[in-house]
Amino acid sequence: MLTPQGLKGKQFRITGTSYPRLGPPPRRGRRWLMLIGSLLALSLIALGGVQLVDIFTGRAKHSAAQACASARASGKPLAAPVAATSTAASPSGSPAAGSAAPGSPGSPAASGAPAAVSSTPLPAVTTAPQPQTVTVNVLNATGKAGLAAKTADELKQRGFTVGKVGNAPSALEGHVPGAAELVAGQTGAGAAALLGAQVTGATTMADARTDGSVDFVIGDGYSALLDPNAAATALAAALKPAPSASPLPGSC
Incomplete structure (x- = not known):
């Protein structure tokens, strides 16, 4: 190997098979x-x-x-209470209308004036009484003559006890757009559910009466009662309790 002049060749001669490698200096930040x-x-x-x-x-x-x-x-609620809303006892589950309804014997509207509708909805029921124990007042709020008497006869054939039969008060004539409007007190919730199953599209309202009678107010959308088999199926569906929602993870 040639060595530059001025250098001692033996002292700076590189021997062996490895060579020094030059790398970047170490960094403390890294x-x-x-x-x-x-x-x-x-x-x-x-x-x-x-x-x-x-x-x-x-x-x-x-x-x-x-x-x-x-x-x-502690007795403190975990969430704010939800205000109760009135629902129909019929199988269709339509919300109750806001118009007043006539009463029955023993109710504040026995004289024919519209009864005061309560803001408290009828309670949900899982059982219905026998038709023989239900007194129903059939009132016609449409312009079709004889519709109340015909419907009352059909309900009587199904075992219901028929009370008052006639025209609805003038305040309700032409103001019941659905098939029927059922008006009952708090004790008549089961009877209202039973009658609501007899017709499609009936709505349910509560008034201040204390007996178990129900007013069956025929509306403009009424055509006929359901046949007994269909009414029994609708009643079973109306009395079936709604499934409760499963609590979310972490909720009480």
Whole structure:
């Protein structure tokens, strides 16, 4: 190997098969970033492990149950109450109309004036009385003559006890757009459900009467009663309780 002049060849001669490699000097900032990243990764792994332990050991469910128990013990509601709305007792489930309805014997509207409709809806029922125990007043709010008497005869053949039969008060004439409007007190909710199953598209209203009678007000949309088999099917559907929604995870 040739050596430049002025240098001692033997002292600076390179021997062997390895050669020195030149690289960038180490940087402290890069080391700190790697250290911080490692610590963050370890923290995330530890947090995930704790959550998995809670899931498999059931600690989360136990904490939610304790929170629900504390809320019940304090007597404070977990959510704001929802205002009740009136619904029909008929199989169609149409909302009750807002017009007034005539009463029956023993009700404030026995004289023929429209009864005051209560803001409280009729309670939901899961059973219905026998037709023989239900007194129904059939009132015609349409311009078709003889419709109340014909409907009353059909209801009587089905076992209902017929009370008053005639025309509806003038305030209701032409103001019942549906098939029928059923008016009952709080004690007549089951009877209203039974009568609502006899016709399609009936709405239900509550008034201040204290007996179990029901006013069957015939509307402009009325054509005929359902046949007995269809009425029985509609009644079974109306009395079937609605399924309750499953609580969401973490809710009481």
